[in-house]
Amino acid sequence: MPALKERPKPFVLPEFCKGCGRCISACPKHCISMGTEINPKTGLTPIVLDLTNCNGCGLCIDACPEPYGLQQTPADADYELQDPAKLFGDRMTDAPEPVDIPDQVVPLPKMEPLVLKGNYAAAVGALLAGCRHFFGYPITPSTEGAELMAKLMPHLDGTFLQAVSEVATVNMMYGCGGAGMRSMTFTSSPGFSLMLEGISYMIGAEVPGVFINVMRGGPGLGNIAPEQSDIKLCCRGLGHGNTHAIVLTPSTPQEMLDLTMLAFELTFKYRNPVVIASDGYLGQMTGKVSLPESLVKPGIPKWAVYGDLEHRRNLISSIYLSEVDLEKWNVVLNAKYASMQVEQRADLYMCDDAEVLLVACNTPARTAKGAVQVLRSRGIKAGLFRPVTVWPFPIEKLKTVLPNAKRIVVVEASNGQLEDEVKIALANARIREYPEIEHVRHFGGVLPQMEEVILKVAAGQEVTV
Amino acid sequence: MTTSAFYGKFERHSHGEGLKGHSTHYCPGCGHGLAHKYLGEAIDELGIQDKTVAVSPVGCSVFLYYYFDVGNTQAAHGRAPAVAIGHKLANPESIVISYQGDGDLASIGLAEIVSTAQMGIPITVIFVNNAIYGMTGGQMAPTTLMGQRTATSPDGRVEFMGQPMKMAELIAGLDGPVYVERVALFNPKQRNRAKKAIHKALQNQVEKRGFSFVEVLAECPTHLKATPEQAEKWVEEAMLPMFPLGVKKDETREPWWDRPAPTFETERVLKEIGAGEEKAPRYCTSFPSHVAKNDISLKLAGSGGDGAQTAAMLIVHAGINEGFDATHIPAYGPESRGGTSYADVHVAADEVLSPASPSPDVLIAFNMPSLVKFGPDVRPGGTIIYDSSVITDYTPVKSGVKMVGVPMSEIAKDLGKLMVKNIVALGALQAATGIFPKETFLTAVRRALKDKCAMIPLNEQAFEWGVKAASEVTVP
Numbered sequence: 032m033p034a035l036k037e038r039p040k041p042f043v044l045p046e047f048c049k050g051c052g053r054c055i056s057a058c059p060k061h062c063i064s065m066g067t068e069i070n071p072k073t074g075l076t077p078i079v080l081d082l083t084n085c086n087g088c089g090l091c092i093d094a095c096p097e098p099y100g101l102q103q104t105p106a107d108a109d110y111e112l113q114d115p116a117k118l119f120g121d122r123m124t125d126a127p128e129p130v131d132i133p134d135q136v137v138p139l140p141k142m143e144p145l146v147l148k149g150n151y152a153a154a155v156g157a158l159l160a161g162c163r164h165f166f167g168y169p170i171t172p173s174t175e176g177a178e179l180m181a182k183l184m185p186h187l188d189g190t191f192l193q194a195v196s197e198v199a200t201v202n203m204m205y206g207c208g209g210a211g212m213r214s215m216t217f218t219s220s221p222g223f224s225l226m227l228e229g230i231s232y233m234i235g236a237e238v239p240g241v242f243i244n245v246m247r248g249g250p251g252l253g254n255i256a257p258e259q260s261d262i263k264l265c266c267r268g269l270g271h272g273n274t275h276a277i278v279l280t281p282s283t284p285q286e287m288l289d290l291t292m293l294a295f296e297l298t299f300k301y302r303n304p305v306v307i308a309s310d311g312y313l314g315q316m317t318g319k320v321s322l323p324e325s326l327v328k329p330g331i332p333k334w335a336v337y338g339d340l341e342h343r344r345n346l347i348s349s350i351y352l353s354e355v356d357l358e359k360w361n362v363v364l365n366a367k368y369a370s371m372q373v374e375q376r377a378d379l380y381m382c383d384d385a386e387v388l389l390v391a392c393n394t395p396a397r398t399a400k401g402a403v404q405v406l407r408s409r410g411i412k413a414g415l416f417r418p419v420t421v422w423p424f425p426i427e428k429l430k431t432v433l434p435n436a437k438r439i440v441v442v443e444a445s446n447g448q449l450e451d452e453v454k455i456a457l458a459n460a461r462i463r464e465y466p467e468i469e470h471v472r473h474f475g476g477v478l479p480q481m482e483e484v485i486l487k488v489a490a491g492q493e494v495t496v
Numbered sequence: 497m498t499t500s501a502f503y504g505k506f507e508r509h510s511h512g513e514g515l516k517g518h519s520t521h522y523c524p525g526c527g528h529g530l531a532h533k534y535l536g537e538a539i540d541e542l543g544i545q546d547k548t549v550a551v552s553p554v555g556c557s558v559f560l561y562y563y564f565d566v567g568n569t570q571a572a573h574g575r576a577p578a579v580a581i582g583h584k585l586a587n588p589e590s591i592v593i594s595y596q597g598d599g600d601l602a603s604i605g606l607a608e609i610v611s612t613a614q615m616g617i618p619i620t621v622i623f624v625n626n627a628i629y630g631m632t633g634g635q636m637a638p639t640t641l642m643g644q645r646t647a648t649s650p651d652g653r654v655e656f657m658g659q660p661m662k663m664a665e666l667i668a669g670l671d672g673p674v675y676v677e678r679v680a681l682f683n684p685k686q687r688n689r690a691k692k693a694i695h696k697a698l699q700n701q702v703e704k705r706g707f708s709f710v711e712v713l714a715e716c717p718t719h720l721k722a723t724p725e726q727a728e729k730w731v732e733e734a735m736l737p738m739f740p741l742g743v744k745k746d747e748t749r750e751p752w753w754d755r756p757a758p759t760f761e762t763e764r765v766l767k768e769i770g771a772g773e774e775k776a777p778r779y780c781t782s783f784p785s786h787v788a789k790n791d792i793s794l795k796l797a798g799s800g801g802d803g804a805q806t807a808a809m810l811i812v813h814a815g816i817n818e819g820f821d822a823t824h825i826p827a828y829g830p831e832s833r834g835g836t837s838y839a840d841v842h843v844a845a846d847e848v849l850s851p852a853s854p855s856p857d858v859l860i861a862f863n864m865p866s867l868v869k870f871g872p873d874v875r876p877g878g879t880i881i882y883d884s885s886v887i888t889d890y891t892p893v894k895s896g897v898k899m900v901g902v903p904m905s906e907i908a909k910d911l912g913k914l915m916v917k918n919i920v921a922l923g924a925l926q927a928a929t930g931i932f933p934k935e936t937f938l939t940a941v942r943r944a945l946k947d948k949c950a951m952i953p954l955n956e957q958a959f960e961w962g963v964k965a966a967s968e969v970t971v972p
Contacts, residue, residue, distance in 0.1 A: 047518055049525075053724050053728070093530075093684065098529070123504055124503055126546075140766075142773055143771070143773060146816050158769060183769070187759050187765065194578065194611070195611035198578075199575070202575035202608070204582060205569075206582020207586040229572060236570070315825055316824070316851055327760075338548065338587040338592070339589075343567055345568070347569040347570065348568070348569070397849055397851060400850070482854075
């Protein structure tokens with residue numbers, strides 16, 4: 032008759048016992064009692080084991096809430112009970128160091144231009160940029176983008192998921208982006224408000240993702256007509272804490288495609304969300320859209336929590352519990368924001384000799400461009416300075432055209448949100464000498480009209496509501 | 497020895513200094529540690545450590561990622577199920593765990609947990625219910641018992657504060673989940689059940705069967721102001737009557753979770769986005785500057801169903817096929833159908849600058865209100881084309897504006913399909929303005945109908961009738 036194999040008995044290092052005593056009642060043989068001496072290392076009173084009657088049932092181990100509390104006694108007799116580093120491990124993990132699986136750029140044949148709505152063009156841009164994960168919640172005037180994704184994603188074995196809310200949407204993007212995949216959403220102002228908490232988490236945890244905000248009239252429910260209502264939110268208010276993100280402002284369906292592709296490149300380059308601030312008019316506008324020369328087949332970045340051995344070491348988190356650690360982290364983020372300054376982009380139209388500098392982005396920039404042409408035909412030296420990034424504001428380019436400018440007129444469909452960005456950029460660049468800023472403003476869904484801009488410039492008439 | 501699903505050293509816990517490298521941040525006797533251990537054991541038993549992603553919540557278990565040697569993501573308060581779905585869809589082969597407390601799951605995160613459970617995507621939710629907010633310091637939880645005193649129910653929870661949320665029952669009542677059980681930790685028998693439940697909830701995911709949810713009744717001795725032993729007793733005697741243990745749902749579901757890998761194949765992508773190499777034939781010899789110098793603005797106006805937007809899009813396609821730039825902006829009334837429907841269209845030699853049409857060169861009006869509204873805006877020398885079947889009593893809007901009445905509705909009706917009246921209108925536009933040659937329009941129409949070839953002859957006829965009617969019309 033073979034000898035019964037003896038089951039290992041428990042042991043505990045006193046400094047890893049918090050003295051909760053849950054093991055005491057678990058033991059059917061009454062081997063465990065509460066100690067009487069306070070452990071000097073922990074200030075807690077650990078239990079005491081008397082293993083005379085122990086049959087190694089293990090119920091005490093199952094009752095111990097500490098992973099390194101009650102253990103089975105190791106089989107070899109040489110273990111050094113007093114050294115947790117040797118006993119439990121002195122390093123965190125044996126998972127391998129993660130490595131990048133790089134993106135591939137695949138050339139495209141020359142194709143005929145498409146005729147697309149702005150929202151569709153952005154969706155097509157995302158697909159060409161390798162995005163195969165779309166999360167969203169329907170909101171006018173952005174829905175066509177989501178609808179096209181719902182139609183096309185299954186055909187490309189990608190994912191379209193309609194979330195329960197914008198709050199869930201942004202958190203799905205947080206998970207998916209944290210796994211290293213290219214994800215995006217279409218939304219509009221009220222929905223964007225709801226996503227801000229998640230955007231702050233994404234920035235804090237360095238998670239990429241592309242947000243297309245087809246801005247509409249506010250505040251509150253407002254209406255579904257075009258307004259540049261969220262420039263302030265995008266540039267100065269991306270949720271709580273020290274946050275910034277690159278904000279791209281397209282003005283044609285072509286740019287909706289091009290800038291969406293750029294957004295995916297930038298969001299992974301900086302591991303930071305990118306916002307495309309479009310407007311309701313542009314989202315609905317159909318125009319000619321040429322396709323790029325290549326598409327992207329994305330890899331998996333080394334920092335991703337993809338759910339495989341290669342990425343097991345990784346953590347996506349925005350928590351820095353100690354004040355010192357969090358300050359250090361903010362210094363790192365600030366350095367990243369500073370490095371994003373090279374992404375300043377602007378389109379200058381007849382600015383070289385412009386004495387009247389119109390500043391506008393999105394749809395109002397098209398109106399302003401038309402006005403420049405008419406003004407030029409009347410002998411007025413007007414030009415259009417069109418920021419393509421409103422954050423970082425293209426101050427370096429503005430500096431080059433400022434010396435000639437006798438007037439600056441900001442044309443916008445908001446209550447001065449773009450104008451504020453111009454002023455902040457000038458102040459931050461320590462530029463104090465510039466003409467007093469004038470403006471043509473509409474809001475609530477009304478767009479500035481070309482005639483108004485012309486009147487403002489030519490006759491100096493004030494146009495504000 | 498301990499399980500390998502835990503880090504060898506908890507370096508994230510205060511940088512792993514001193515004892516913290518091998519002990520948790522939980523208070524003595526806290527139920528979280530047990531739930532952690534059983535989860536770790538199940539991960540080991542199932543051999544899934546390398547493909548597991550654990551989502552840490554907000555609450556006492558916010559630092560789950562200190563301990564588990566798996567991929568870790570820390571989520572915002574209540575949003576862990578949504579984050580978990582993001583992970584699961586990013587890598588469908590990964591095993592994703594959403595670990596949440598009662599404030600996180602049953603209060604702020606209700607929408608996320610309910611919708612995620614109903615989605616049924618295989619993830620595993622471990623819900624630790626200790627009837628109190630631990631991390632913020634003992635405030636009332638959605639699962640706090642009636643009469644229970646907390647920092648925010650100092651005189652005990654009363655009816656006005658709401659009844660305790662029975663999450664296991666609520667989740668089991670949904671069609672999405674495959675398995676829901678409530679377990680406890682207060683004695684060896686219950687702990688054994690808890691272990692098995694957590695194992696099963698993970699196994700269901702490994703086997704691609706569906707969404708699993710385990711509610712763990714846990715002790716919070718600190719905020720119960722009790723010893724761990726008293727806390728165990730409190731769970732057994734006070735919590736159990738409100739939160740009965742047991743399997744709430746256990747459905748046999750065949751493995752179904754199977755997601756293909758996304759494709760990036762060039763040909764498929766181009767086909768899906770509708771890109772083609774085929775150039776449209778061109779018929780224009782130059783920009784139609786007889787209509788407007790280098791930027792023609794049009795407005796098409798009617799009520800929903802008149803086809804103003806489709807006609808507008810066809811003009812844009814025609815313009816772009818000819819190598820010009822063109823834009824279209826729709827405007828609708830708030831109604832989905834039957835309301836107003838206007839379209840602003842521009843065709844420009846090089847670039848459309850301002851895409852709105854506040855004073856169009858051409859107006860196409862499908863009904864009287866549209867003519868009344870926009871007729872006066874048409875620029876002098878411009879053209880108004882209107883449906884004379886429905887607009888019979890008109891006075892010329894402005895001198896110097898060419899009025900072209902065409903019985904669009906009647907022609908379309910005679911052809912057997914009222915919906916082609918917008919194509920009749922395009923024919924009239926061609927004849928009245930000569931903006932593009934006939935073939936330009938017909939090409940745009942044929943390309944638009946390439947998937948509905950049977951419709952092409954009817955549309956061609958409608959176009960020709962429009963041309964004919966506009967050519968014959970007497971301009972008043």
